[in-house]
Amino acid sequence: MSSIETLSALRQPTHLPVRLSRYFPLAPPLIVLMIAFAIPMGMMIGLSFHDADTGILTLDNYVRFFGDDLMLAGLWRTALMSGLVALCVTVMAYPVAYYLARSTSRWRVVVFALAITPELAGVVLRTYGWLVILEDHGAINNLLTWSGLISEPLPLSKNLIGVVIGLTHVVLPFGILSLLTSIQGIDPNLERAAQILGSSRVSIIRHIILPLSVPGIVSSLLIAFTMAASAYATPALLGGAGFKVIATMVYEQVLFYIDWPFAAVMAVILLVMMLTIAFIGARVEARLHRKLHI
């Protein structure tokens, strides 16, 4: 055996453990994800193909869902509500995130705290707060009635408007954090260079900041959409009896009708909707990257 062969023979056994050892840090989260996410998700998908009474394999639950106008209306309502929340959150979060990323003022800490503190209160508590403000005899309607601007209360709760307002408040901090990370990653020297070359503030934002923060914008839209689509408490409290979304419909099937396979169908369809939106978001982001030559 030559010295080279001897050396490689000696090294070879050490390669495999070294390569495997790279993956050791991944093991704990992978195991947790497998137990807490993948296995329950698989069970749920499996359950959706079973008959509630007999337990036999069937596609009937899916046929029932897509053949029922109430279910389809619920799915459409979920998509519309989540889309509106995603837009509102991203539009409102952007200026706050930009200020936080670029400002050196001492007020920055205060603004950051104001943006994040809503998360310290529970979602149910915050939603009840909005109910007090938005309901027919709530703060806004009482003020408008008292000032003589309206004679009948404005329909601010028990409908889409109320739910979008409530969910935007709930999800806004996540949008801010997502955009903040993205904007902080943009080199401030680019803005200074543009300023030196005579660009206006609007032009800098339009041609430099916005294009470079596309990943943050897409991420904010996706986070807000998925969080809104799976939210239960806010639509249940602020939506009222006439505003059913998939999350509240799942709750009904699980607890009131005790039809778990049908609830699983709804959950699977919601999951597919969110994955589709995430896929579209990723494609749009990639296309924008190419288009803007980033």
Added chain:
Amino acid sequence: MKISRLLATLGIIGTGHGASAEELIVNSYGGPYEDIIRERIIAPFEHQFGVTVIYDAVGSASQDYAKIKATAGRPGFDVVVMTAAQSLDGCRDGLLEPLTPDAVSNIAALDPNVRAMAGECGAVHELQYLSLVWRKDKLPVAPTSWSALLDDGLKGRVILPTFQNVMAAYLVEVMSVSHGGDLLDDIGPGFEATAKLAKHSIGFEQASAVMENYIKDGRAWAMPFWNGRAQLLMDSGIPIDYVRPKEGTVPLIATLNVPKGSENKDLALKFVNFWLEKTSQEAWVTGYKVGSARPDIDVPDDVRARQITTEADLKALLLPDLTELSKRLPEWGARWEREVVTQAR
């Protein structure tokens, strides 16, 4: 020392709770219910048997049943207060312990018709009925019929339950009977009348506790409501009263149930039997202001006049087939969404 503490902690986590053989976990409701059950039932039981009852007030009847189903009959409590509907479902699914007269002797003292409605896994410990609650300071005359809810004087002054509160299905049934239909097969008149009612209602609320607020603060002047809770509101000084309308009403049959996997089954059965004792039933009826399925109890005349306590009261009730009702709930729920909810403003 530290290791022994850790092992003790793990022991508690491992069993899901810290209950020993002399501890019984009872799951029921919170609010005024909890105060009354602790005073009238739990304290005397603990005193008589020398055991400790751990009270768990989390969850509605349907949530408790979902928990029993999800854990295959081992939800972590030994006795649970639910309704006849969950008792029937749980018995059918093999998740609840059958409560025979051999195991719970006082079961034999219950009215056989009411007992049959709850099936062999439910011990009926309380009866309420769907009453028509009204504000005495707003309406000049007491309503006597379910149709009174449709009067013009109550436009925008009636609050209704959502369909996820079983009160809604019972309301459709009594409206059906009031308008020429019946409790199950000819339910159309009930939906038509309830749709008209929705049109001039304030709207819908799921939780009974939230519905209460509407009648308390005067936004609602009338509503369908369980009579036991209505009586508690009356006793608290709210200017309301309630009636059993002339067309009749449907009872809410509350049951005690023992999950199949209860860890203290013997003690659980003793607790159920204790609550069905004549003296316990009298204490409960006078404390919580509800009815009883034991026709032999002795209660004051003013309580008897308002509650279901006699055979005559029991015979006057409209008794739907709860198993059949349970099967029709998804269909009725969809109909409610299409025909009733769409009519509300």
